[in-house]
Amino acid sequence: MVKINPNFLKLQGNYLFAEIARFVKEYTEANPDKKVIKLGIGDVTEPLNPTVIAGLNEGVAEMSRRETFQGYPPYEGFDFVREAIAKNDFADRGINISKDEIFVSTGAKEDTANFQELFSTDMRIAITDPVYPVYLDTNVMSGRGGDFANGRYTNVTYLDCNAENNFIPAIPTGKVDIIYLCFPNNPTGQVATKAQLTKWVEYAKANNALILFDAAYEAFIREPDIPHSIFEIPGARECAVEFRSLSKTAGFTGTRFAYTIIPNDVMITDETGAKHQLNKIWVRRQATKFNGVSYIIQKGAAAVFTSEGQIQVKKTIDYYLENTKIIGAGLSKLGISYTGGKNSPYIWLKTPNNMGSWEFFHKLLNEANVVGTPGVGFGKCGEGYFRLTGFGARANIEEAMERFAKLKF
Amino acid sequence: MVKINPNFLKLQGNYLFAEIARFVKEYTEANPDKKVIKLGIGDVTEPLNPTVIAGLNEGVAEMSRRETFQGYPPYEGFDFVREAIAKNDFADRGINISKDEIFVSTGAKEDTANFQELFSTDMRIAITDPVYPVYLDTNVMSGRGGDFANGRYTNVTYLDCNAENNFIPAIPTGKVDIIYLCFPNNPTGQVATKAQLTKWVEYAKANNALILFDAAYEAFIREPDIPHSIFEIPGARECAVEFRSLSKTAGFTGTRFAYTIIPNDVMITDETGAKHQLNKIWVRRQATKFNGVSYIIQKGAAAVFTSEGQIQVKKTIDYYLENTKIIGAGLSKLGISYTGGKNSPYIWLKTPNNMGSWEFFHKLLNEANVVGTPGVGFGKCGEGYFRLTGFGARANIEEAMERFAKLKF
Numbered sequence: 001m002v003k004i005n006p007n008f009l010k011l012q013g014n015y016l017f018a019e020i021a022r023f024v025k026e027y028t029e030a031n032p033d034k035k036v037i038k039l040g041i042g043d044v045t046e047p048l049n050p051t052v053i054a055g056l057n058e059g060v061a062e063m064s065r066r067e068t069f070q071g072y073p074p075y076e077g078f079d080f081v082r083e084a085i086a087k088n089d090f091a092d093r094g095i096n097i098s099k100d101e102i103f104v105s106t107g108a109k110e111d112t113a114n115f116q117e118l119f120s121t122d123m124r125i126a127i128t129d130p131v132y133p134v135y136l137d138t139n140v141m142s143g144r145g146g147d148f149a150n151g152r153y154t155n156v157t158y159l160d161c162n163a164e165n166n167f168i169p170a171i172p173t174g175k176v177d178i179i180y181l182c183f184p185n186n187p188t189g190q191v192a193t194k195a196q197l198t199k200w201v202e203y204a205k206a207n208n209a210l211i212l213f214d215a216a217y218e219a220f221i222r223e224p225d226i227p228h229s230i231f232e233i234p235g236a237r238e239c240a241v242e243f244r245s246l247s248k249t250a251g252f253t254g255t256r257f258a259y260t261i262i263p264n265d266v267m268i269t270d271e272t273g274a275k276h277q278l279n280k281i282w283v284r285r286q287a288t289k290f291n292g293v294s295y296i297i298q299k300g301a302a303a304v305f306t307s308e309g310q311i312q313v314k315k316t317i318d319y320y321l322e323n324t325k326i327i328g329a330g331l332s333k334l335g336i337s338y339t340g341g342k343n344s345p346y347i348w349l350k351t352p353n354n355m356g357s358w359e360f361f362h363k364l365l366n367e368a369n370v371v372g373t374p375g376v377g378f379g380k381c382g383e384g385y386f387r388l389t390g391f392g393a394r395a396n397i398e399e400a401m402e403r404f405a406k407l408k409f
Numbered sequence: 410m411v412k413i414n415p416n417f418l419k420l421q422g423n424y425l426f427a428e429i430a431r432f433v434k435e436y437t438e439a440n441p442d443k444k445v446i447k448l449g450i451g452d453v454t455e456p457l458n459p460t461v462i463a464g465l466n467e468g469v470a471e472m473s474r475r476e477t478f479q480g481y482p483p484y485e486g487f488d489f490v491r492e493a494i495a496k497n498d499f500a501d502r503g504i505n506i507s508k509d510e511i512f513v514s515t516g517a518k519e520d521t522a523n524f525q526e527l528f529s530t531d532m533r534i535a536i537t538d539p540v541y542p543v544y545l546d547t548n549v550m551s552g553r554g555g556d557f558a559n560g561r562y563t564n565v566t567y568l569d570c571n572a573e574n575n576f577i578p579a580i581p582t583g584k585v586d587i588i589y590l591c592f593p594n595n596p597t598g599q600v601a602t603k604a605q606l607t608k609w610v611e612y613a614k615a616n617n618a619l620i621l622f623d624a625a626y627e628a629f630i631r632e633p634d635i636p637h638s639i640f641e642i643p644g645a646r647e648c649a650v651e652f653r654s655l656s657k658t659a660g661f662t663g664t665r666f667a668y669t670i671i672p673n674d675v676m677i678t679d680e681t682g683a684k685h686q687l688n689k690i691w692v693r694r695q696a697t698k699f700n701g702v703s704y705i706i707q708k709g710a711a712a713v714f715t716s717e718g719q720i721q722v723k724k725t726i727d728y729y730l731e732n733t734k735i736i737g738a739g740l741s742k743l744g745i746s747y748t749g750g751k752n753s754p755y756i757w758l759k760t761p762n763n764m765g766s767w768e769f770f771h772k773l774l775n776e777a778n779v780v781g782t783p784g785v786g787f788g789k790c791g792e793g794y795f796r797l798t799g800f801g802a803r804a805n806i807e808e809a810m811e812r813f814a815k816l817k818f
């Protein structure tokens with residue numbers, strides 16, 4: 001008899017963003033005349049830049065001619081894009097990452113979701129709270145959650161992030177095996193300093209733990225001393241993997257391209273104590289379960305890393321950062337406190353009058369027709385918080401803040 | 410301490426096609442003057458057809474303008490492509506499959522690899538031998554293999570396919586939970602009749618088993634009575650899932666688009682005996698681990714299902730089928746027996762003088778500079794067999810058969 005994976009039944013509710021989409025759909029169907037402004041899922045709104053469009057067009061044209069047609073792509077990605085990444089993201093910043101340590105994919109969501117497959121199910125994972133739900137849910141689906149009690153999974157180590165610690169998690173006192181970190185953070189928008197990340201690398205090395213570092217928002221960093229990559233920290237090549245994405249960097253949420261960095265120096269252990277190169281285990285996983293990224297999309301992605309592409313990418317991100325400034329200024333005027341927004345597209349605000357996150361969500365949707373993300377959807381510590389994003393057309397951002405100002409609490 | 414998933418260590422050797430690629434690379438690097446003809450991995454060679462190119466170009470153009478720009482795609486795919494699939498592949502053939510039973514993805518490899526995640530690890534799987542390695546390897550990686558002894562995993566039910574049963578597997582005498590079937594078959598090229606598939610559906614219903622049906626090659630079927638879909642069989646809506654792909658249908662190996670059909674009628678059981686709709690479990694999996702297929706690629710895919718697209722697709726497949734005829738005629742002349750090739754791009758040949766599959770692979774590579782796939786790479790029953798494909802430029806196919814004719818055995 002065919003039976004369900006029992007770990008799937010341990011998931012609590014639906015996937016957060018699917019849930020929000022459902023509420024918004026219900027509201028818009030019931031109120032077709034209302035103009036809803038979405039500052040929720042964190043989806044980009046500016047079109048792909050001209051350099052990327054040229055790369056995509058070239059890719060399509062090549063696929064139309066027998067001489068330049070491309071069949072199955074390499075599992076790990078074409079050399080032309082991996083070399084461009086190695087140079088632009090790492091060598092140009094003085095970081096030592098080679099082409100064969102870079103693996104392309106269709107999304108950082110997919111990579112952060114799939115990566116846990118490489119590890120034994122008895123690994124103890126540590127996540128921040130609040131956290132991007134994919135890290136937690138995918139581990140629960142693989143049996144690393146344990147039971148769910150008092151709003152938390154018993155086998156997971158939660159690292160609280162709150163106003164008291166300025167949304168920077170403390171190093172755990174006990175032992176954990178796999179640590180998920182995300183800076184600039186989703187959802188809080190907080191960034192980590194070199195000194196803070198150094199402590200994590202020291203912890204990982206001392207405990208033979210692995211850091212899974214999500215750098216999906218690094219392109220929003222504008223302050224000069226904030227690290228863009230975990231590999232700016234000495235020793236990280238031995239204990240960290242990094243996830244990167246063009247979704248927010250270059251507006252690829254609907255185009256789909258991401259990449260994962262696995263240094264050749266990261267070794268993990270089997271039950272006999274023998275060591276295995278993590279990079280090669282991912283190669284085996286990808287060769288068996290993945291057939292690579294569309295040639296056309298890889299052509300578009302490679303264009304992002306050209307000097308012209310980089311100028312255009314920066315311009316679009318500056319636009320979104322100006323939006324976050326407007327949101328931040330609007331909130332400050334209303335006396336609402338927040339973090340993030342400076343080196344990140346996210347604004348993490350404290351709800352007025354300690355309103356519950358979902359209560360605030362529904363009030364904002366119903367009374368201001370603005371969609372945001374309830375903080376509690378990212379974890380227990382997110383209760384009483386709410387996430388807004390700077391993605392959107394300027395006029396919409398301004399209108400959203402005007403509507404905000406009219407809300408009565 | 411971070412430890413490897415011990416099931417990964419149970420995999421035998423490397424992924425088959427990665428292994429072949431390595432041998433070919435070694436040979437071509439050592440012999441840069443030789444022209445190697447690849448009839449191995451089963452990769453298409455004809456360019457994308459003009460209707461698909463127009464769809465892709467339209468998609469790229471829309472991504473360049475704010476008004477038509479697309480962010481995150483729906484996890485399950487855009488309605489425009491799912492509706493086109495429902496009509497073209499199913500309604501037009503009198504099969505009842507609705508849009509909400511169709512889920513798009515970047516590849517049938519990915520879908521067949523990921524689908525097993527939905528089930529309990531103690532499920533007993535049945536696979537044919539020979540088999541597309543992804544079905545087996547992904548179950549081994551999830552712990553459903555058991556030990557490896559005498560060339561087989563102890564917890565897997567193997568359904569032998571050989572000359573004696575005309576490469577059609579017998580229904581198992583014992584109970585299995587999940588059955589992987591692929592028709593037209595990879596690697597043997599054999600097709601299944603309605604009567605044969607009906608027996609499988611009856612078995613699945615009687616045993617509360619699930620059929621995972623891989624129809625990646627259905628577009629090659631030319632004989633009128635051969636089913637193109639498992640859903641042509643009464644009762645299959647309650648016990649089957651079907652995987653489809655544009656890779657071989659429309660030359661999308663390098664473009665990446667596939668889709669999976671999960672009828673709303675398929676229910677699976679949990680440990681308490683309660684029933685769950687399989688369709689909704691896949692929705693939860695995809696929402697958590699996948700962010701959809703590129704808008705641009707979905708535009709290209711939708712073009713395949715237009716009437717113009719269908720005419721062009723048929724023309725290209727006719728070209729490949731003519732290639733398989735040439736290969737078949739060449740083999741017959743040499744007295745080499747084979748199956749497949751008529752409703753399939755694959756030719757499954759018996760090696761001359763009972764030569765071992767890998768021995769034949771190296772002989773063919775070294776002496777004729779032709780790449781094929783060793784039958785034993787698909788399973789024990791494939792020993793002494795070898796797979797060739799009709800994908801390739803006509804001149805290459807003809808040259809490959811001329812070189813073949815000169816081999817001394």
